[in-house]
Amino acid sequence: MDKAKFNKILGAYIKNKRLEKGWTQSDLADKLGNNFQNISRIERGEISPTLYWCSLLAKAFEMSLADFINDAFRDSKESI
8 A cells, every 4th residue: 555545544534533523623633732734634645644643543532543543444455
């Protein structure tokens, strides 16, 4: 899987989890101590969150980091 596809899949997953919680990008950014512009760029697949940020996202979504990564790529036809 190339980086662009990885970013798109992860970004879409983050957006879906955020919407499931009923949060705006600003809400999620506030929980992470970030800004909504960065959340928007991650959701669009323009940038990759670091492992550290993935751990913060997982915590915000009340899940383990392993579940966060596994769930994000569960339906992908390609392995990561």
